[in-house]
Every structure is written in C-alpha cells, then in structure tokens.
Amino acid sequence: MRIFSSVQFPLHLSSYKTKTRLCCGYYILPHHWLPPRASHCKSYKRVTNTAIDLITSRKYALLPVRHITSSLRTLAPSSPLAPEPSPTPPLPNVTYSPPETGLISLLPRPWIPYAELIRLDKPTGTYYLFFPCAFSTLLAAPLASPITHALEIASVCGMFFVGALVMRGAxxxxxxxxxxxxxxxxxxxxxxxxxxxAIPPRNAVIFTGAQLLVGLGVLLQFPTPCLWYGIPSLLFVAAYPLAKRVTNYPQFVLGLTFSWGAIMGFPALNIDFLGNTNAILAASSLYSSCVAWTVLYDTIYAHMDIKYDAAAGIKSIALKHEHNTKAILSALAVTQVTLLAAAGVAVNAGPIFFIGSCGSAFATLSTLIWKVKLKDVGNCWWWFKNGCWITGGGITFGLLGEYLAQVLGLYEASNSAIEERKDWDEPR
Structure with a gap:
C-alpha cells in the first residue's frame, strides 16, 4: 500500500455499513466527521477494491470504496454512500436583549458586557469560591496565640470575599x-x-490582565506568606478549560482551583505551616474535603449541558458516568464529610464542630443527592444555586459556633466541671 492522496470525506452518521466484494464483511463507523487517507494498492489502475483508512479518535476502521481513480473526488453528502446527517440538538431562536432589572441594568451600556462576562449577575460561583476561605479562617482562628479576635476574622473574610469576586471573574x-x-x-x-x-478576544485578554492585577493587589493586603501560597493557584485557573478537552474528570481540576482558599486562611492569620504539624494536617484535610465538595456540585452543574457537551466533544464526569452519577455523588459526599471531620480532629475541635459542621454537611448532602433530578435542567440549577448556602452555610455556622465556644471558654468550663465531679465521686 502507498498513500495516493489525501481527501476529506464528510461522513456524518451514527453508524455506516458497507459490504466488500472480497470478504463480505461489515465495518461500523462511529458518529464523527472523519478525515480519511486514501491508500491504493499497487494495481490500483485495475478494477479493484480500494481501502480508505479512516482514523478516528479511538481506533482505525476500513471503508471499502470501488473504482477510485487517480482523480479522487470528495464524497459529497448527496452521494448514495452518504446518508443524511444525524440531527443535533436544536437551539431556540433567541436574540440578546440588555437586562432591564438587577444590578447590571444600572451600569452604563458599554460596561454591561464586561459585567456579564464576570457573571456579576450570577454570584453563586463567587460564593463557592469564598466558602473554603471562610472555612479555613474559622478553623485556623483557635490555633492562633492568642485566639484571633472576631473583628480580625471579619476583616480577613471581607478581603477574601473581594478576592473571590475578582478571581472568579478572571x-x-x-x-x-x-x-x-x-x-x-x-x-x-x-x-x-x-x-x-460583544467583546473582542483581544479586549477580553486585556480585561483578564486587569483583573489579575486587581487580584494581586488584594493578595498583597494579606501577610507576605499568602503571596507565595496564593500564586500557584493561577496554574489551575488556566488549566481547567483545557482539562475539559483532554480528560473525563475536569471537575477535579476545578476542585483544585476553587478549594485553594481552604489553605489560605492559615497564613492569613499568621499561622505558619513550617513546623506546625496540626496546621498542615488541618489545612490538607480541609482542602481535600473542599475538592470533593467542588467535584460533587460541579458534576450536578455539568448535567445541565450534557447533550451539548457530548456533541461538542467536551468531557465531564456527568458524561462519563451518566448512568451511575448518584453513586459517584454519594461517594464524594462521604469523602467530604470524612475529611472535614479529620480537619476537626487535627485542631482538637469540640462537639459543636462535629455536630454543627460535619452533621449538617452529611444531612444536607444526603438530601441533595436524594432530591436532585439529574435529567431536569431547572432542578439541577436549583440545587446547584441553593446547595451552596445549604451546605456551605451549615459548615460555616458549625465552625462559627466552635470558634465562639473556644473564645468563651465553654469547653474549659465543661472540663473543669467534669474534673470536679470526678473528685467529688472519688472515695475518701
């Protein structure tokens, strides 16, 4: 065989069968537009069968074509060998109209596309990016010596929220x-x-640079170690769009990105990881827990676009495990709660944390997995949007209650009462 020439045959079909004269076999072609290479045998000038090597993303297939001469012609869709293209999901005929209500409607007209670009009208992603920062700040506060003041915690969380807003937009x-x-x-x-x-790519690149500069300005308001811990997260920010194209599990890359704040709360309160085993264990456990949470909720989010992602070649856990997604979600929920409890053990947390944070996380995630209808786009969006506050809020309130118990000395008073009771019960 030698390559005679290259030509593209627009075969767009779910499966195509053709019968060869020599072996009477069938070859099944997958649903793709395939770029073939026409390869002729040494006696290609004779009347014979000629095989076209079809290179797909997964395997090779052979489509026998008869009497291919030196003047190869493109196999047009009107050819008897080319069936009708399979239907793709139709898009409704909707035209854009500027928002008439909400925050974006109050902005000058030229600013509206940029506000929409950073999803200013859809802040759920900002909340998901902020919650790990709040978790780590509240978890780290009792480790500081003395315990971090409530006003400092509020200030740090406020800066984290501004940073989450800017970096989510970027x-x-x-x-x-x-x-x-x-x-x-x-x-x-x-x-x-x-x-x-509405925004040219060149302007979008410039806008991205401006957002990153603002994010750097926010990061510089924290102690210096935060700068060195924060910069590596940019690698994951840039890698996530690529991950959707090369792996079936891009949600894990998104989890590594969105959960980075679970590390940042410790250096933000001047708690150094070097030589502090408890801080390292707590931060790593909390970070891993937040990664599992991100994978869970983004898998639900991915189910909203599953038919379009399949047609466009975008990969996701929702596509890879479409028929057993809830089993995957259940495993992720158990992983999240277990790692969250491990973070509490690392900082010697009390029962308020384990009941409030871990208990609420288990209850809310169980309800989410039970109730969510993965085939219903509106239902997936509702649980994605509200699950942020239901689960994230429960964990936050548990951590806040644990912090107040530590500040007010409730555990110390309880331990003292237990010791006194033991002394009273001992025989004299």
Missing part, C-alpha cells in the same frame, strides 16, 4: 476565551459576551 473570562468557538452552539452559553461577539 476565571470566567479565561474560560470564555477558551470556549469562544463552542459557546455559540450551546443554548445556555450562546449569549455570553464573547460568544455573541
């Missing part, structure tokens, strides 16, 4: 730049600013 801009050729073909994303060409 991440959305980077993601939309990567997906600018895919978003127009997905119903939920087709009207995003870059997809509808």
């Amino acid at each position: 991440g959305c801009t980077i993601n939309d730049l990567w997906d600018r050729n895919l978003d127009p073909h997905v119903e939920r994303t087709r009207l995003r600013p870059i997809a509808r060409k």
Whole structure:
C-alpha cells in the first residue's frame, strides 16, 4: 500500500455499513466527521477494491470504496454512500436583549458586557469560591496565640470575599476565551459576551490582565506568606478549560482551583505551616474535603449541558458516568464529610464542630443527592444555586459556633466541671 492522496470525506452518521466484494464483511463507523487517507494498492489502475483508512479518535476502521481513480473526488453528502446527517440538538431562536432589572441594568451600556462576562449577575460561583476561605479562617482562628479576635476574622473574610469576586471573574473570562468557538452552539452559553461577539478576544485578554492585577493587589493586603501560597493557584485557573478537552474528570481540576482558599486562611492569620504539624494536617484535610465538595456540585452543574457537551466533544464526569452519577455523588459526599471531620480532629475541635459542621454537611448532602433530578435542567440549577448556602452555610455556622465556644471558654468550663465531679465521686 502507498498513500495516493489525501481527501476529506464528510461522513456524518451514527453508524455506516458497507459490504466488500472480497470478504463480505461489515465495518461500523462511529458518529464523527472523519478525515480519511486514501491508500491504493499497487494495481490500483485495475478494477479493484480500494481501502480508505479512516482514523478516528479511538481506533482505525476500513471503508471499502470501488473504482477510485487517480482523480479522487470528495464524497459529497448527496452521494448514495452518504446518508443524511444525524440531527443535533436544536437551539431556540433567541436574540440578546440588555437586562432591564438587577444590578447590571444600572451600569452604563458599554460596561454591561464586561459585567456579564464576570457573571456579576450570577454570584453563586463567587460564593463557592469564598466558602473554603471562610472555612479555613474559622478553623485556623483557635490555633492562633492568642485566639484571633472576631473583628480580625471579619476583616480577613471581607478581603477574601473581594478576592473571590475578582478571581472568579478572571476565571470566567479565561474560560470564555477558551470556549469562544463552542459557546455559540450551546443554548445556555450562546449569549455570553464573547460568544455573541460583544467583546473582542483581544479586549477580553486585556480585561483578564486587569483583573489579575486587581487580584494581586488584594493578595498583597494579606501577610507576605499568602503571596507565595496564593500564586500557584493561577496554574489551575488556566488549566481547567483545557482539562475539559483532554480528560473525563475536569471537575477535579476545578476542585483544585476553587478549594485553594481552604489553605489560605492559615497564613492569613499568621499561622505558619513550617513546623506546625496540626496546621498542615488541618489545612490538607480541609482542602481535600473542599475538592470533593467542588467535584460533587460541579458534576450536578455539568448535567445541565450534557447533550451539548457530548456533541461538542467536551468531557465531564456527568458524561462519563451518566448512568451511575448518584453513586459517584454519594461517594464524594462521604469523602467530604470524612475529611472535614479529620480537619476537626487535627485542631482538637469540640462537639459543636462535629455536630454543627460535619452533621449538617452529611444531612444536607444526603438530601441533595436524594432530591436532585439529574435529567431536569431547572432542578439541577436549583440545587446547584441553593446547595451552596445549604451546605456551605451549615459548615460555616458549625465552625462559627466552635470558634465562639473556644473564645468563651465553654469547653474549659465543661472540663473543669467534669474534673470536679470526678473528685467529688472519688472515695475518701
């Protein structure tokens, strides 16, 4: 065999069968537009069968074609060998109209596309990015000597929220730049600013740089170690859009990104990891717990676009495990709660944390997994949006209660009472 020439045959079909004269076999072609290579045998000038090597993303297949001469012609869709293209999910005919209500409607008209680009009208992602920061700050506060004051905790959490708002916007801009050729073909994303060409890619790149500079300014307000712990997270921010194209588990990359705040609370309160085993164990356990949480809720989010992602070649856990997603979610929930409890053990947390934070996380996640309807886009969105506050809020209140118990000395008073009771009960 030698390669005679290259030609692209637009075969768009769910499965195609053709019968060869020599072996009477069938070859099944997957649903792809395939770039084939025409390879002729040495006696290609004779009337014979000629095989076209079809290279797919997974395997090779052979489509026998008869009487291919030196003047190869493109196999047009109208050819008898090319069946009708399979249908793709239709998109409704919707045109963009500027928002008339809400915060974005109050902005000057030229600013609206940039506000939409950073999802200013959809703050759920900002909350998901902020909660790990709040978790780590409240978990680390009792480890400080003396215990961190409540006003300092409020100040640190406030700066973390500003940082979450800015960096979430930067991440959305980077993601939309990567997906600018895919978003127009997905119903939920087709009207995003870059997809509808309201913002040129060049302007979006400049805007990303400006957001990163603002994020750096916020990071510099924290103690110096936070700078060195925070910068590596940018690698994951840039890697997530690529991960959707190369792995079936991009949610883990997103988890590594969104959970980074679970580490940052410790250096923000001047708790150094070097030589502090309890701090290292607590931060690593909390970070891993938040990664599991992120994978869980983003898998639910991915179910909203599952039919479009399949057509566009975007990968996700929702696609890979479409028929056993709830089993995956259950395993992630158990992992999250277990690691959250391990973080509490590392800092010698009391019963308020284990009942309030771990107990509420287990109860709310169990309810979510039981109630969510993965085939219903609206239901998935409701649980994604409200699960942020239901689970994240429960964990936060448990940590806040634990912090107040430590500050007020409730555990010390309880331990003293127990010791006195033991002394009273001992025989004299």
